[in-house]
Amino acid sequence: MFGLNFGHPESLALLALLPLWFLWQRKRESQRRTIPFSRAAVLAAGPRPSLRWVKWLPWLRMLAIAGVILAVAQPRSGARAERVNSDGIDIALTVDISSSMLAEDFQPQNRMEVAREKLKRFVLGRKTDRVGLIAFSGEALTQVPLTTDYPVVLAAIDNLQVGQLEDGTAIGTAIATAANRLRNSPGRSRVMVLLTDGENNRGAIDPRTAAQAAGTFGIRIYTIGVGSEGMAPVPVGRGLFGLRYENRPVKIDEPLLTEIASSTGGRYFRAKDAAALQAIYEQIDQLERSAVEAKAFIRYTERFRWPLLFGLAALCAELWLRARRGVLP
Template sequence: MFRFESWAVLFLLIPVIFLIWWLVKQNRAGREGIRFSGFLMDLVPVSPREYLFRVAAWFPLVALVLMVLALARPQLGKLYERQDIKGIDIVLCLDISSSMKAMDLKPNRFQVAKETLLSFVDGRPYDRMGYIPFSAYAITRCPLTTDHKMLKQLIADTKLGSIEDGTAIGMAIATAVNRLRKSKAKSKVIILATDGMNNRGNIDPRSAAELAEALGIRIYADGVGTTGYAEMPQPGPFGTVRTVKVLVQIDENMLKEITGKTGGAYFRATNAEKLKAIYSIIDRMEKTKIEVKKFALWRDIYSYFLWSALALMLGFFFVREIVLRVKQ
């Protein structure tokens, strides 16, 4: 960016331009004489000496313009943005029990839930996030961090069967609460994705939700799976895999109760599109506050104009007194 800090000084260019116009007019008037002879004189080639004199005569006038521009304080600037970000602390809890192998969501519940989590992380670059997979118990794979590249890698590397089978929803919530209890963020959120009922762990989901409520932590829960029966791959004889139908059992009443108690919400995802839509809804409900302040840093460059003016004046005197040796 470019500007003149003292732009009002540029009005001095008006008399300077008038002066240049007047000098040019006077010079032409002195050279004109008779029209016919003036016409013939224009046909005579200009000698190098005269050409140099005519060019050098402009040096003081251009130098005067440059000095006026320097007085106006020309500046170069660069625009900067400063973002005042008040992010949200979010802990993602993902059920990795064996029932997540069910194929009512294609290719299966676990894969769809994992890919949706990765997309959700991509959409919230300014928030601190943690990750807790759970089954018979919950483990913290990633504490709260802004290193989303590492977080996504840990989510992508998660495998079914890496934890003893079961569904410890209460333990998952309690572990997430423990990660958020010292957070100073204005908004603290737990997002829980599960397809079952709490059947493991020594902490009841309702008790864990009470801890979350006391600390001002909101819980959002996603029930992953269709209603009725769902196809589930099971190991068969001689290393084969067979498909069986299992009853979908999601404790929706409990999930609605714990989310409602903490000011969150419960959603049911019966297909991949609905699950993605649910995370989009959560994304809109939990907004990160970003204030963008723009400012510019300016640097004075008037010295370039002054040095150029000085060079022109020195060039004028050099050409006049030394090269052409003009006599007064």
């Protein structure tokens, strides 16, 4: 009714009793035709009746009760939960946060800053995809498990900082950690996006073995090598005025990243600048999608205040008439 539903619709049954109460009230009033007084002086000192207003009193009382009943029934609008079928994929964003990600070959930003910016833009383009975030360097750690709570993922991306984990590049460990998050996901399409700027030099898990294991779970890995070609200013320690940079050769194990991607049906991309990295995420955004079932929630808007205020207004009007118009009891 008018886009409303009720939290306690059984309370509305009380409205059917109001006409009975009204008739009983009128009958009761009709039976009170005389009022005995011991002396005429008492009557003269009492309130003067105003019969024109007396007839409104039962109506106002009935409206007040009706307003309270409607408020108790908890009218509300908008809220429902329904299952909808939509296209979505499960995506594990796996990001290198080793010290080399501070290299400043993506001027005026370093690799880490550009990676955060492009990751956030990628997440903002999701609608029904479940997204998780895994950070790695010499070890790997899940920052956010698979979720559609995108503000949480965006906040976690903002908090990605070099130095949060032991330094190094453990690509195999990162793949195994992300695959463990994806392997039991309900979606038929599972994707891992692995972003790194170096060579595998840490961890006990071989990247190729981890990729083969991920492939058996139907996980497709897209690898991204981040960094320009040739030399790049890379942090090598701290000096008096902050990080000290030296030009070092950019080393990305492209054959390994290509093999990891191809063994799982994915692709390898090379991002030499910020624009290229953005274009890569746009290509990944065109991945094959599968239908998933999601539950859509719409929050209730409570409407009980209006009937409650209406009932209180009717009650106040009745009390005002009784007080100001001098209605006899």
